[in-house]
Amino acid sequence: MIMHVGLEHYLIVSALLFALGLLGVITRRNLLVVYMSLELMLNSANLALVSFSRFNDNLNGQVLVFFIITVAAAEVAVGLALIVALYRKRQSAHVEDLTSMKL
Amino acid sequence: MKLEALPWLILFLPLLAAGIITLFTLRNKTVSATLSITAIVTSFVLTLAAIKFGGWEAREFSVNWLAIGSLNVDFGLKLDALSLMMLLIVTGVGSAIHIYSYGYMHDDPGFSRFFACLSLFTFSMLGIVLANNFLQLFIFWELVGVSSYLLIGFWFEKPSAADAAKKAFLTNRLGDFGFMLGILTIFAVIGSLNFATIQEQLKANPALFGGAATLAGLLIFCGAMGKSAQFPLHVWLPDAMEGPTPVSALIHAATMVAAGVYMLCRVFFIFTPDALTVIAWIGGFTALLAALIAVQQNDIKRILAYSTLSQLGYMVMAVGLGGPPAAMFHLTTHAFFKALLFLGAGSVIHALHHEQDIWKMGALRKKMPVTFWTFLVGTLALCGVPPFSGFYSKDAILAQAWQAHNYLLFALAVFVAVLTTFYMFRLFFVAFVGERRTGVAPVSNSKEAARAEDESLRQARRLSYEPHESPGVMIWPLRILAVASIIGGLIGISELFNSQFAGEAGEHAEHVRLLTRIIEPFQHAPVAAFGGLIAVVIGFLTAKALYGNAKTDPLPAKLGALSRAMANRFYFDELYAATFIRAHDLVAAISDWIDRWIVEGFCIGLVRGGTDLTGRALRLVQTGNLQTYAFLFVLGVAVVLWFVLGK
Numbered sequence: 001m002i003m004h005v006g007l008e009h010y011l012i013v014s015a016l017l018f019a020l021g022l023l024g025v026i027t028r029r030n031l032l033v034v035y036m037s038l039e040l041m042l043n044s045a046n047l048a049l050v051s052f053s054r055f056n057d058n059l060n061g062q063v064l065v066f067f068i069i070t071v072a073a074a075e076v077a078v079g080l081a082l083i084v085a086l087y088r089k090r091q092s093a094h095v096e097d098l099t100s101m102k103l
Numbered sequence: 104m105k106l107e108a109l110p111w112l113i114l115f116l117p118l119l120a121a122g123i124i125t126l127f128t129l130r131n132k133t134v135s136a137t138l139s140i141t142a143i144v145t146s147f148v149l150t151l152a153a154i155k156f157g158g159w160e161a162r163e164f165s166v167n168w169l170a171i172g173s174l175n176v177d178f179g180l181k182l183d184a185l186s187l188m189m190l191l192i193v194t195g196v197g198s199a200i201h202i203y204s205y206g207y208m209h210d211d212p213g214f215s216r217f218f219a220c221l222s223l224f225t226f227s228m229l230g231i232v233l234a235n236n237f238l239q240l241f242i243f244w245e246l247v248g249v250s251s252y253l254l255i256g257f258w259f260e261k262p263s264a265a266d267a268a269k270k271a272f273l274t275n276r277l278g279d280f281g282f283m284l285g286i287l288t289i290f291a292v293i294g295s296l297n298f299a300t301i302q303e304q305l306k307a308n309p310a311l312f313g314g315a316a317t318l319a320g321l322l323i324f325c326g327a328m329g330k331s332a333q334f335p336l337h338v339w340l341p342d343a344m345e346g347p348t349p350v351s352a353l354i355h356a357a358t359m360v361a362a363g364v365y366m367l368c369r370v371f372f373i374f375t376p377d378a379l380t381v382i383a384w385i386g387g388f389t390a391l392l393a394a395l396i397a398v399q400q401n402d403i404k405r406i407l408a409y410s411t412l413s414q415l416g417y418m419v420m421a422v423g424l425g426g427p428p429a430a431m432f433h434l435t436t437h438a439f440f441k442a443l444l445f446l447g448a449g450s451v452i453h454a455l456h457h458e459q460d461i462w463k464m465g466a467l468r469k470k471m472p473v474t475f476w477t478f479l480v481g482t483l484a485l486c487g488v489p490p491f492s493g494f495y496s497k498d499a500i501l502a503q504a505w506q507a508h509n510y511l512l513f514a515l516a517v518f519v520a521v522l523t524t525f526y527m528f529r530l531f532f533v534a535f536v537g538e539r540r541t542g543v544a545p546v547s548n549s550k551e552a553a554r555a556e557d558e559s560l561r562q563a564r565r566l567s568y569e570p571h572e573s574p575g576v577m578i579w580p581l582r583i584l585a586v587a588s589i590i591g592g593l594i595g596i597s598e599l600f601n602s603q604f605a606g607e608a609g610e611h612a613e614h615v616r617l618l619t620r621i622i623e624p625f626q627h628a629p630v631a632a633f634g635g636l637i638a639v640v641i642g643f644l645t646a647k648a649l650y651g652n653a654k655t656d657p658l659p660a661k662l663g664a665l666s667r668a669m670a671n672r673f674y675f676d677e678l679y680a681a682t683f684i685r686a687h688d689l690v691a692a693i694s695d696w697i698d699r700w701i702v703e704g705f706c707i708g709l710v711r712g713g714t715d716l717t718g719r720a721l722r723l724v725q726t727g728n729l730q731t732y733a734f735l736f737v738l739g740v741a742v743v744l745w746f747v748l749g750k
Binding site for chain 1: 729
């Protein structure tokens with residue numbers, strides 16, 4: 001029996017990806033990995049958007065996703081630059097070391 | 104020029120002078136003095152013009168100043184016989200004193216400031232005189248208090264002067280508090296502050312105030328009690344003599360202290376018979392008390408100060424006995440001769456390099472002839488020797504007491520007249536006649552003892568100079584005031600006031616021949632006139648016998664404890680210090696404790712401590728760890744989602 005792949009399956013994958021990303025953001029200590037997890041969360045949202053678009057026969061969602069990917073690329077550049085700058089300053093990219101905002 | 108503009112000019116010229124001096128010419132002595140003197144002399148001339156062209160009849164000019172709901176306050180000027188005469192006194196006597204000050208204060212570093220203050224005072228005093236409603240009166244009343252404070256404390260680097268200024272101001276405030284309550288009572292009942300409106304309403308319905316009538320009157324009287332230094336608020340006036348002598352003459356003899364009496368006359372229609380009785384007795388008691396104290400004072404200015412108190416007591420008594428014309432008449436003549444006496448005393452003090460003890464004076468007659476003669480005129484006028492002005496005005500008051508059938512107060516007034524003559528001739532004999540003394544004064548009270556320390560220093564300085572007559576700028580005001588003191592009783596002032604209170608303003612007094620006027624009191628009220636005369640004779644003879652050739656004061660030996668009590672002002676200051684001031688300190692200490700421990704410690708401490716504690720607790724949440732924040736953020740989102748979708 002061939003399982004029919006429906007919207008809900010895509011959404012479940014998207015939710016799983018989102019949860020994985022969230023877990024990574026909360027638990028991982030390396031700033032780079034945290035950042036990657038963040039991207040994962042963003043892409044899970046993209047996935048949800050594309051699948052909605054596909055199953056609703058409306059291409060607008062897919063167009064929107066292209067925009068998001070473009071903007072995300074720019075955002076990654078900025079984020080990575082920040083992390084590099086931070087590393088140069090502190091010689092560390094671990095979140096435990098970055099608590100100077102605390103009194 | 105239109106006639107309506109005149110009173111406004113009269114009122115505001117001195118303020119203008121004060122403003123210009125303060126802002127621009129503080130560095131230039133001559134210009135400052137000229138401005139100030141020009142302002143008051145112009146006001147005097149304008150007052151004369153207003154009387155010449157407008158006559159004495161009552162008129163009022165006002166502009167609406169405040170209108171809040173039912174409260175409608177005008178800024179108005181009221182001209183009638185009462186205020187015009189008072190204007191003449193304030194600007195006339197004031198001019199003499201301003202000119203005199205030019206000589207007296209010449210070497211003072213605060214010369215310009217002095218004239219600025221004098222002008223400010225003149226403005227405030229004119230405001231009181233011209234006010235046509237209670238609010239305006241009260242504002243100027245307080246302004247007068249402020250300028251008096253500035254002038255008493257003119258030599259503020261001297262602690263005694265600074266203290267005296269504070270004492271005067273606070274004592275006045277005490278009276279003014281009652282005054283304000285009185286004004287509020289009147290406003291609550293009548294709903295207007297205008298004198299004319301109040302008078303009409305009261306005339307239409309005498310029982311308007313109900314039971315509060317006497318109370319309202321007495322509260323209003325409280326204001327006069329403070330300003331005119333009546334018992335029990337009399338203690339500030341003698342201390343106010345710490346100010347420069349022209350100030351004592353202008354403010355604490357001729358004008359400001361008379362403001363209380365003037366106010367009583369202005370609102371005479373308010374007082375009920377009960378209130379008047381109280382006023383009469385307070386006045387009489389003050390007159391007696393002050394005269395007794397004056398007998399044993401040794402400081403020339405203090406004698407005059409107590410004499411002023413005593414004369415003010417006379418005036419207040421006259422008002423209380425239902426005779427505002429007599430009170431105003433005495434106020435007028437008193438302004439002349441008391442200003443004269445103070446300026447004479449100032450001339451003596453100036454010549455002796457600020458020596459004020461009469462027992463260190465003596466034999467000034469030859470050295471300072473003009474001062475001597477004018478001072479004699481002032482003394483005779485104050486004692487009430489005919490035909491000097493004081494005789495007629497004092498006689499009017501005595502006659503008032505006699506006609507009111509208040510024989511007790513009449514006797515009291517005659518006795519005070521004896522005392523007046525006695526202390527004035529004591530001063531006169533000791534300071535002007537007799538031989539020149541050198542520091543043999545009996546040290547009879549504590550103030551004297553304290554002063555004795557720098558005595559030797561002053562002694563050396565004084566002996567190196569001979570007393571000399573004062574310069575012309577100081578002598579001429581004396582001469583002018585002396586003339587006014589002589590003729591003041593005969594030029595129809597009393598008829599003027601009578602016409603005001605008889606309700607027929609503008610009625611011209613019938614022409615009386617001079618001779619008739621001189622002997623008029625003896626026909627009009629012989630008992631009073633002869634009583635006054637006998638009092639003068641007794642007082643003079645006693646003073647002559649005791650002080651004619653006295654080297655020291657013979658009274659302390661004869662009277663013992665009484666004399667000590669008199670010299671120490673009947674211990675009023677000590678009594679007040681022991682009761683009111685101590686009670687006040689106690690209240691202050693309790694308030695301080697409450698503020699320190701309850702308000703500051705408990706209430707504010709609780710709020711501050713609570714905030715602090717909460718802050719510390721909340722601080723723990725801020726770990727600074729990025730992932731904690733992220734986790735809490737997700738938790739928050741989850742909760743929101745649960746609320747939105749899950750329910």
